[in-house]
């Protein structure tokens with residue numbers, strides 16, 4: 001099914017017509033009967049199976065949601081089958097839309113059940129939360145739907161089981177269906193059967209990844225039928241909505257970033273002295289943007305500072321104004337969950353108390369209605385056309401901020417700007433332009449792969465772009481020691497620095513893991529999800545380069561990447577390599593590349609199926625064998641990697657069956673040569 005990519009590879013080796021020292025090459029073969037395929041064949045001449053150019057299979061960590069309708073059978077007994085079908089169709093339409101709205105993908109609809117995947121074909125860093133929140137929404141949608149149907153007297157409810165783990169995803173042989181296979185799917189199905197009607201059970205692997213916004217209680221260690229081990233099972237109780245955090249974890253000492261802190265201190269002094277400024281901090285996930293800003297703001301050189309701090313959410317946020325609304329909410333010191341009917345009166349009192357409005361101030365009503373609108377509640381602004389209400393809000397916010405700057409410097413701090421709606425960006429541009437003569441600091445943090453019209457290109461007196469680079473070795477050592485303790489050896493620090501590439505989040509998490517289990521080389525699930533999501537956002541041409549590089553190793557010549565792409569019949573553009581370097585995924589040194597962090601290589605490599613890894617290692621070995629300058633041990637490494645994979649998964653099309661013998665011969669040769677040269 002997926003041999004097409006490698007078919008081209010093998011064809012190239014054969015076309016070169018070079019006598020290989022070891023016969024690693026093989027013709028492309030049929031996915032169904034494994035017999036050789038002629039070049040360009042559309043059907044296998046031996047068994048007639050179609051040769052499909054389908055999306056490659058991948059290994060992915062996914063969260064599987066199994067939802068089953070309870071009450072369906074009783075319904076079928078009482079209602080006409082046509083009515084039942086229409087009812088179920090309408091209910092499913094709502095449920096599927098819930099799944100899609102949280103970024104999931106419906107894998108199958110099985111009569112009265114739905115299977116959905118979160119994390120494939122595209123991963124998000126918070127797929128576990130998304131899956132659970134989608135499940136909660138599905139229960140709610142179904143109950144609302146049932147309530148609206150006059151002729152339904154019996155209950156129609158869902159049981160939902162959710163589990164997370166590694167699966168193989170890809171097209172089902174001979175069809176265009178995309179699905180996931182793996183034990184994690186069976187466990188999710190089993191959890192679904194255990195869950196009560198209207199309930200959601202999640203496996204431990206999902207619970208570990210879920211954020212603390214998801215309230216759950218331990219059900220038990222359950223013997224999942226047909227499996228040897230028990231599985232810890234949790235029941236989802238609800239969601240604890242909190243104002244999003246604008247502070248990152250502070251339980252470790254802050255290291256490095258001295259230049260950035262000095263620069264921020266100078267900018268803040270200028271703002272405290274009456275100037276306005278825009279600072280845009282950018283960097284990859286976990287590079288320390290939130291932490292840097294929150295540390296720096298603590299040192300703001302003015303006592304009467306007004307800080308508005310908001311954060312943008314990646315999904316599930318219906319209110320585009322939410323980052324501004326949360327900032328205001330905090331400022332007004334309102335408790336979350338105030339009932340809407342009390343909010344208007346409460347807001348009036350707060351405005352008078354905190355913002356020095358008079359009770360009969362004509363601006364007071366505008367303030368209250370504008371605030372209600374920002375928070376997503378009905379307000380007078382709903383009665384005017386959207387373009388006008390937007391303009392009214394912009395004016396209200398700009399005026400409000402101007403009013404605050406009369407009392408002292410103001411900081412507007414918006415985190416995670418990469419997820420901001422375009423309206424928020426327009427609003428920031430308007431604020432920057434309109435209040436350029438006020439003591440106002442707009443400070444934002446954004447991931448550096450985001451494409452935003454921010455910060456404003458021109459026209460602002462002080463604009464600072466502040467990209468965050470990885471930590472230096474010495475800074476990383478301090479961070480690792482703060483986690484592991486004084487027992488952290490230089491060797492451990494070196495190893496963690498290499499693996500993390502100096503990213504503070506990666507470093508902290510890997511160090512925590514090393515502390516708990518010094519011999520483990522596992523990758524924390526949350527890191528894998530974060531990196532997988534980042535890799536999935538890359539355009540195909542760049543992603544292929546990284547995937548190929550992950551097979552080649554931690555570093556190598558750029559020329560090898562271009563050759564690899566040619567073998568795979570992939571387009572290759574040098575500028576993609578440069579973009580990958582600009583984005584901090586790889587580093588370039590003359591004509592060589594290297595992965596900036598090993599964890600990125602690990603995730604890219606783990607995503608390839610073992611079959612594809614085996615094919616690519618074998619292919620790499622056979623191509624390298626042509627080159628007189630490539631050391632024998634490198635060729636042997638690739639052949640041996642292919643052999644190991646085949647030992648795990650059995651014969652693979654495109655890889656010689658005697659690869660193990662060949663790998664042994666190559667390793668023996670490599671060893672002999674190193675002895676010969678006295679290495």
Ligand SMILES: Nc1ncnc2c1ncn2[C@@H]1O[C@H](COP(=O)(O)OP(=O)(O)OP(=O)(O)O)[C@@H](O)[C@H]1O
Nearest residue numbers: 248249253254255285286287288289290291504505
């Ligand atoms: N300079 C630093 N010294 C010590 N710890 C740091 C430093 N920078 C970041 N950290 C820690 O690394 C983790 C990630 O940092 P932070 O949340 O600030 O990253 P971020 O760039 O905001 O990531 P994201 O893009 O996901 O929002 C946190 O636990 C933080 O405390």
Ligand SMILES: [Mg+2]
Nearest residue numbers: 289290415416
């Ligand atoms: Mg952050």
